[in-house]
Amino acid sequence: MKSSGKIEDSKVFKSTTSALAGVREFVNERALSFGFGDKEVSEITLAVDEACTNVIKHAYKGNPDTEFEVKILASGAEFQIVVRDWGASFKPEEVPVPNIKDRFKKHKAGGLGIFLMRKLMDTVEYQGKDASNEVRLVRYLRNEQKT
């Protein structure tokens, strides 16, 4: 697969779950034009949805009067998405890897989003920057499909 070139784009969304459809559309179109196949586009879009859902529910605790930014920086084989918020900081090391059976018992879906992001992307990194938090997601274009 070959990338179609360089992409630098960003968009700000309201911190409400009704914004998720717009986030997916934004990422979907750019991942597709970068050269990913349908399966990879779906996976990248899902990972970004999970990152944004975490921002809406946890960083901003459901407050819709706030915003977050989704930035796409892609070149060569690297497709990078940065989700930035100005809410409560997040410590991914405090989120345990979910034991699915255990989660069923406890009726808890928390942690599944991060688990999925890590499964679907090549890199998932969190960092605090000034008063903001960033999650950086990277997926590389490659010949063989990731399973």
Next chain:
Amino acid sequence: MNEFKVLTRDSGKAVVMELQGFLDAHTAPDLEKTFSELMASGKYNIVVNFNGLNYISSAGLGVFMAYIDEVRSNHGDIKLAGMQQKVFNVFDLLGFPFLYEIYKDQDEALKKFNNI
């Protein structure tokens, strides 16, 4: 806007729950409401038809996790059927096939309830 619809109908000893559209953190409460209504009316044999579902995120998966114990402790089950490959992949990544019965189509899942 990505919409989501959930329709339910009785079929023999079971209820078929038909999902359409996009199931994410925004639409998951609609599914939760439907499950909660089924629990309130004592309907625990549930077949979920995913044929029309184009998308699912962990918020949607969480709803199935939230009700499975209550359903099974009432001698029922939630059987999943008719998933598109991309939706199945998400369930598969999280290990759902070990904990739920997943069928190719709705009729196959219904037979399991109606042959009891």
